[in-house]
Amino acid sequence: MKLAYAFPLAGLAVATAAQAETITVATVNNNDMVIMQSLTEAFEEAHPDIEVNWVVLEENVLRQRLTTDIATDGGQFDVMTIGTYEAPIWAERGWLVALDDLPEAYREDDLLKPVRDGLSHEGTLYALPFYAESSMLYYRTDLFEEAGIEMPEQPSWEEVREWAAELHDPDNQLAGICLRGKPGWGENMAFVSTLVNTFGGRWFDEEWNPELDSPAWQEAIAFYVDLLGNYGPPGASSNGFNENLALFSRGNCAMWVDATSAAGKLYNPAESQVADRLGFAPAPVAETPKGAHWLWSWALAIPASSEKQEAAQAFLTWATSQEYIELVGESEGWTSVPPGTRESTYENERYQEEAPFAGFVLDAINSADPTDSTLEPSPYVGVQFVGIPEFQSIGTQVGQTIASALTGDTSVEQALQSAQRATERTMQRAGY
Amino acid sequence: MSKTRASGRTVGGLRSLSLQAPAVTLLLLWMLVPLGMTVWFSLQRYNLLMPGMESFAGLENYEYLFTDPALWRAMGNTLLLVGSVLVITVGGGVLLAVLFQQEFPGRGIARVLAISPFFVMPTVSALVWKNMMMHPSNGVLAWLAGVFGLPAVDWFSSLPLTSIIIIVAWQWLPFALLILLTAMQSLDDDQVEAARMDGAGPIAVFFYITLPHLKRAISVVIMIEMIFLLTIFAEIYVTTSGGPGLATTNLAFLIYIQALLDFDVGLASAGGVVAIILANIVAIFLVRLVARNLES
Numbered sequence A: 001m002k003l004a005y006a007f008p009l010a011g012l013a014v015a016t017a018a019q020a021e022t023i024t025v026a027t028v029n030n031n032d033m034v035i036m037q038s039l040t041e042a043f044e045e046a047h048p049d050i051e052v053n054w055v056v057l058e059e060n061v062l063r064q065r066l067t068t069d070i071a072t073d074g075g076q077f078d079v080m081t082i083g084t085y086e087a088p089i090w091a092e093r094g095w096l097v098a099l100d101d102l103p104e105a106y107r108e109d110d111l112l113k114p115v116r117d118g119l120s121h122e123g124t125l126y127a128l129p130f131y132a133e134s135s136m137l138y139y140r141t142d143l144f145e146e147a148g149i150e151m152p153e154q155p156s157w158e159e160v161r162e163w164a165a166e167l168h169d170p171d172n173q174l175a176g177i178c179l180r181g182k183p184g185w186g187e188n189m190a191f192v193s194t195l196v197n198t199f200g201g202r203w204f205d206e207e208w209n210p211e212l213d214s215p216a217w218q219e220a221i222a223f224y225v226d227l228l229g230n231y232g233p234p235g236a237s238s239n240g241f242n243e244n245l246a247l248f249s250r251g252n253c254a255m256w257v258d259a260t261s262a263a264g265k266l267y268n269p270a271e272s273q274v275a276d277r278l279g280f281a282p283a284p285v286a287e288t289p290k291g292a293h294w295l296w297s298w299a300l301a302i303p304a305s306s307e308k309q310e311a312a313q314a315f316l317t318w319a320t321s322q323e324y325i326e327l328v329g330e331s332e333g334w335t336s337v338p339p340g341t342r343e344s345t346y347e348n349e350r351y352q353e354e355a356p357f358a359g360f361v362l363d364a365i366n367s368a369d370p371t372d373s374t375l376e377p378s379p380y381v382g383v384q385f386v387g388i389p390e391f392q393s394i395g396t397q398v399g400q401t402i403a404s405a406l407t408g409d410t411s412v413e414q415a416l417q418s419a420q421r422a423t424e425r426t427m428q429r430a431g432y
Numbered sequence B: 001m002s003k004t005r006a007s008g009r010t011v012g013g014l015r016s017l018s019l020q021a022p023a024v025t026l027l028l029l030w031m032l033v034p035l036g037m038t039v040w041f042s043l044q045r046y047n048l049l050m051p052g053m054e055s056f057a058g059l060e061n062y063e064y065l066f067t068d069p070a071l072w073r074a075m076g077n078t079l080l081l082v083g084s085v086l087v088i089t090v091g092g093g094v095l096l097a098v099l100f101q102q103e104f105p106g107r108g109i110a111r112v113l114a115i116s117p118f119f120v121m122p123t124v125s126a127l128v129w130k131n132m133m134m135h136p137s138n139g140v141l142a143w144l145a146g147v148f149g150l151p152a153v154d155w156f157s158s159l160p161l162t163s164i165i166i167i168v169a170w171q172w173l174p175f176a177l178l179i180l181l182t183a184m185q186s187l188d189d190d191q192v193e194a195a196r197m198d199g200a201g202p203i204a205v206f207f208y209i210t211l212p213h214l215k216r217a218i219s220v221v222i223m224i225e226m227i228f229l230l231t232i233f234a235e236i237y238v239t240t241s242g243g244p245g246l247a248t249t250n251l252a253f254l255i256y257i258q259a260l261l262d263f264d265v266g267l268a269s270a271g272g273v274v275a276i277i278l279a280n281i282v283a284i285f286l287v288r289l290v291a292r293n294l295e296s
Helices: A002-013 A031-038 A040-046 A059-071 A086-092 A113-118 A141-146 A157-167 A188-198 A215-231 A241-249 A260-266 A309-319 A322-332 A343-347 A349-354 A358-367 A391-406 A412-429 B013-042 B060-066 B069-101 B107-119 B122-133 B140-147 B160-185 B189-197 B202-229 B234-239 B251-261 B265-295
Strands: A021-028 A050-057 A079-083 A128-133 A135-140 A255-259 A278-282 A296-301
Touching (some): A021 A031, A021 A059, A031 A040, A031 A050, A031 A128, A040 A309, A050 A059, A059 A079, A059 B251, A086 A296, A113 A128, A113 A358, A128 A260, A128 A358, A135 A358, A141 A157, A157 A215, A188 A215, A241 A255, A255 A260, A260 A358, A343 A358, A349 A358, A391 B251, B013 B265, B069 B160, B122 B160, B160 B234, B189 B202, B202 B265, B251 B265
Parallel strands (some): A021 A050
Antiparallel strands (some): A128 A296, A135 A278
16 A cells, blocks of 8 residues: 555656656566667657656556556556557556547558457557557467377367377476466466367356356366376466466477467577477367467557547557557567567568468457457456456456465365456456 | 653653654654655545546445455465565574584585575576576476486466465575575584583584574564565566466555556555555564564
8 A cells, every 4th residue: 555655756756858758668678678668769759748667567566557657547658568458448448548539640550450449449549559469379380290199270278288298208308398387367267268268168157147056067077187287287277377488489389278378489590499390370179169279469548547548649659550569670670579469560572571370360369359259158358367456356366276276285165256246346346 | 851862751751752753743744744645545445447436435345355265265375475584494404504503615606696696686596486497498497307217397377375385484484594604603512512421422412502592583584574474575576476366466566457457556555454454463573573582
């Protein structure tokens, strides 16, 4: 609590310089954002009256800081990096500035429709996508060839388990499959939710009753625990996206199901030892193809508490523009451009040439439907999350319980029962 | 007047009170305002994500807190963590203090090395233990196990609370050693020598002379460590994030989850109040114990 009161004070310390307006941009320490930070000069040259001040934080810490700042009207930041989950919820609360007067040159119609819809509330855009992602299956072509396995157009989870069992070789530091195990609604639960979706489960029924102890959840979690527990890398329960990216690019995993945004890094020989033997396929399915791959975007938004909204908007439109993407392509290489936001990126021949995954990723993003992601109808929006404010709390709790099932601390059945009870309590408290 | 000034009470009591008043008032404000706000928030239905929904909730937060199975697990973990670390540090500290009291070449350097873990920041030591010692594939312990042909232990998944206890004990053992070693140095050599001449062996000397001599120092170590160990946070945050499940969630971490992951100010404040009460209960017993020890 005290933290929340300390923020305005910290804001005072960053007193603005006299002439040039300084905007404070809060962002996450992912690779693409680090590139954005390094290109600040290009923006400042084009806008001599604006200076950019960066606050770069790890994802969880960023969420805490942003949420406390915006909820207490702190006004510390002028541009915030938020996701598909936050944008509509925060917009509904009046915390974000509506972006309904974007300049013609920004070409709003160039943004991919599912991504744009995900960042809108009642048809109005409240955040601009910086990059967007779906999920997919990465695999090592050399290992698959050696074992004589043919990757089908659409793999199923049952096949994935067979391959993982065959390729798993712990003596040579090779895991059959790497998956997220680190607890958190944005870590293991993002993946687990898609798995549950494709096993035919859902978070809530149409009356908002949690369904975490349903047979579909049981089946999906038992499958997950068996697959990752037996054929995963050691310490799987503490591996998140970044840890798995490191493992896969060092050649310690035969397969990996995760975000499409990892493709750029994995195909970059400077950063990945498996760049030349990398294969990819759609995220595996089980009972139903619905909701088997997620949809997420990191986007930039202006908090209503910002006093420099014009300058902030200038930055927003610059960092998410087509020119910015081209700038990154020219200076950092085309595999490094922020993917998944604009049609024009995918029409670009240079990008198509250097990023063999481009068309594939575009399809995955376009085919993910947050409004219809479960086999049976559900009342919520979101593929790998539930678009209600309580989900942060629920997802974190359930994530912890799933992690304890993964380590064998509790049985799958027990874990799901306690997850169900905890979710019921939270929903009851929230007045559903 | 000069006679009574030292105590400042008997003569001119009013005057000295008026001189003390500003400092006392400031201290009271410093303590009472945050405490009062915590209690006030704990009676509110107040979630940062639900602006405009704030309302008086009475004891609803407490009711919800006390029916939460996580609270009892967290309390159990807190006590287990504090208890185990105390046993390890006091037990180990006494033994090491006796050991480092002996004359041997390089004693000064050895003492400094033994005490140095205490000066490592908690987050840093947690990171070192997580990535360099206990990591199931890169860690020193995994390598050691491999030398003996044993399978590597995945510490933070299979023995989460034990791992945290090891890390925290590693940090606090030097503190106990430092205090106890200082106390050892005030032990009268003549006394030990006399006991020796009476035919007491090293074990008898330890139990009948050294240990009683260290009693006060031990109670001081227990009290100070208890105060700090009740609020262990960084080690848990860095290594296990309270998991898997609730295996390493202590009271401090539970409050953090409620306040900064769920943004439930009301519930977190209720948790804070419970933690204050728990700490006070522990403190009252300890202060009594220590005071008794120091008097006798």
